[in-house]
Amino acid sequence: MPTPLATLRTSLAELSDLATIQQNIHWDHQVVMPPRGASLRAEQLATMERVLHERATAPELGTLLARAASEVEGRDEGDDDAAIVRVAQRDYDKAVRVPADLRAGLARAGALGHTAWLEARARGDWSIFAPHLEGILELKRRYVDCFPEVDEPYDALLDDYEPHMRSSQVRALFAELKAGLVPLVRAIGERAGPDDGSLMHAAGAFPRARQEALVRSVVERVGFDPDGWRLDVAVHPFALGLGTRDIRITTRYDEDYLGMALYGALHETGHGLYEEGSAPSLERTTLAGGVSLGVHESQSRLWENNVGRSRPFMDFLLPRLREAFPERFGAVDGDALYRAVNVVAPSLIRVEADEVTYGLHIIIRFELEQEMLAGTIAIDDLPDAWNARYHEYLGVEVPDLLHGVLQDVHWSEGILGYFPTYQLGNVIAAQLAARAHTDLDGFDALVAAGDFAPLLAWLREHVHRGGRKLPPVETIERAIGGPLDVNVFLDYLRAKFGPIYGLEPGALG
Numbered sequence: 001m002p003t004p005l006a007t008l009r010t011s012l013a014e015l016s017d018l019a020t021i022q023q024n025i026h027w028d029h030q031v032v033m034p035p036r037g038a039s040l041r042a043e044q045l046a047t048m049e050r051v052l053h054e055r056a057t058a059p060e061l062g063t064l065l066a067r068a069a070s071e072v073e074g075r076d077e078g079d080d081d082a083a084i085v086r087v088a089q090r091d092y093d094k095a096v097r098v099p100a101d102l103r104a105g106l107a108r109a110g111a112l113g114h115t116a117w118l119e120a121r122a123r124g125d126w127s128i129f130a131p132h133l134e135g136i137l138e139l140k141r142r143y144v145d146c147f148p149e150v151d152e153p154y155d156a157l158l159d160d161y162e163p164h165m166r167s168s169q170v171r172a173l174f175a176e177l178k179a180g181l182v183p184l185v186r187a188i189g190e191r192a193g194p195d196d197g198s199l200m201h202a203a204g205a206f207p208r209a210r211q212e213a214l215v216r217s218v219v220e221r222v223g224f225d226p227d228g229w230r231l232d233v234a235v236h237p238f239a240l241g242l243g244t245r246d247i248r249i250t251t252r253y254d255e256d257y258l259g260m261a262l263y264g265a266l267h268e269t270g271h272g273l274y275e276e277g278s279a280p281s282l283e284r285t286t287l288a289g290g291v292s293l294g295v296h297e298s299q300s301r302l303w304e305n306n307v308g309r310s311r312p313f314m315d316f317l318l319p320r321l322r323e324a325f326p327e328r329f330g331a332v333d334g335d336a337l338y339r340a341v342n343v344v345a346p347s348l349i350r351v352e353a354d355e356v357t358y359g360l361h362i363i364i365r366f367e368l369e370q371e372m373l374a375g376t377i378a379i380d381d382l383p384d385a386w387n388a389r390y391h392e393y394l395g396v397e398v399p400d401l402l403h404g405v406l407q408d409v410h411w412s413e414g415i416l417g418y419f420p421t422y423q424l425g426n427v428i429a430a431q432l433a434a435r436a437h438t439d440l441d442g443f444d445a446l447v448a449a450g451d452f453a454p455l456l457a458w459l460r461e462h463v464h465r466g467g468r469k470l471p472p473v474e475t476i477e478r479a480i481g482g483p484l485d486v487n488v489f490l491d492y493l494r495a496k497f498g499p500i501y502g503l504e505p506g507a508l509g
């Protein structure tokens with residue numbers, strides 16, 4: 001007779017396999033499926049979702065967890081089995097709280113909301129989407145009611161993406177961040193930029209095949225196992241791990257703009273490396289993969305920005321750019337390239353925002369989400385509230401809904417509580433990069449030489465290996481040797497962009 005723990009491990013391994021199969025058909029859907037397959041694929045994905053949910057909430061699993069818990073009682077906190085039982089129990093408790101009809105209602109509202117969002121965008125008409133958002137909020141409040149122990153409603157939503165994090169913690173971090181960012185953005189905005197980034201933009205200057213070769217050579221050098229990854233094209237780029245030995249990253253190519261594919265691929269590489277890096281012993285357990293979306297985003301941002309937009313990285317990148325596009329980069333030096341990939345400009349669209357202004361886009365969404373959930377803002381007033389905050393924080397005027405409140409897909413699909421994780425990722429990335437810089441001798445010289453192995457090994461040891469074993473904040477605090485601190489992120493921005501924009505230290509807020 002296998003022990004309860006052994007039976008639990010088998011059951012969780014099958015759950016992990018099913019989730020991976022679902023991811024696999026999702027990847028296929030996004031990357032290679034012919035359009036005619038769409039309607040059948042939607043059925044297949046819905047069936048997989050139902051099967052997974054049935055398994056994840058089966059009463060037998062609850063019984064098995066209870067029996068396995070007594071088997072691992074007294075074991076060391078770092079023990080794999082003890083962690084598996086603990087994390088699986090938390091997943092199970094969360095899954096069984098939400099009634100099946102509410103889950104189905106949320107899925108349906110998200111699908112209809114997405115369609116309405118597309119139509120509202122096409123017609124520039126908020127009233128097409130507003131009733132759907134009202135309905136989604138109503139369901140979200142019912143969802144929150146499934147977790148009566150939370151301090152405040154938003155906590156229940158945030159926990160789905162950033163486990164254990166509370167809204168009050170995010171509010172405190174973001175208040176400090178806003179106080180630092182608003183004056184910094186203003187100071188930069190008042191300077192004529194030293195560069196408009198035009199080096200990276202020109203009609204037809206970047207043929208796709210040459211971009212793809214460049215992207216492959218850069219990503220390869222950063223360091224996937226050569227036999228364990230793929231690069232493909234997707235309209236909305238993403239990365240996923242089908243286990244640790246099969247990493248799929250995607251990017252998209254714009255022949256007029258080199259930054260899209262190159263920095264998009266570096267971003268997804270960071271996500272992919274994290275998925276690849278779980279310890280082999282965690283494969284097919286509850287513990288493999290990323291511990292939270294904030295920590296996941298820290299990995300993508302670290303490679304994209306803290307490394308990929310650093311001055312030393314330009315010394316690695318420039319020879320490759322010269323080889324791929326000699327007519328464009330033949331006479332360019334590293335300093336010019338550095339300025340071109342670090343243009344700061346307050347703008348309307350979050351996904352195009354630079355490192356400095358990005359956080360303000362997130363703070364606006366976080367504030368509005370809390371107000372929507374609390375019912376302190378009417379949905380009809382949301383577009384105006386959005387525009388007023390863009391004026392106040394970023395000093396920009398929103399011309400229409402597409403460049404305003406209808407730009408992001410998240411709310412239309414019922415995804416609320418997700419946005420803060422993007423900016424948490426930026427803060428964590430700055431702290432990890434600072435710590436790795438201290439720990440690794442000659443960090444800048446390594447990056448300049450394209451020797452990324454020491455940094456990757458550092459991330460493997462301090463962040464990747466443990467997967468979901470420790471809660472996210474604990475994972476990060478152990479890695480950086482202290483608490484989350486937005487001042488490290490703000491100091492990083494000041495130290496980097498102050499010199500680029502010729503700002504006096506006193507002008508940096």
Ligand code: ZN
Pocket residue numbers: 267271297300
């Ligand atoms: Zn990301």
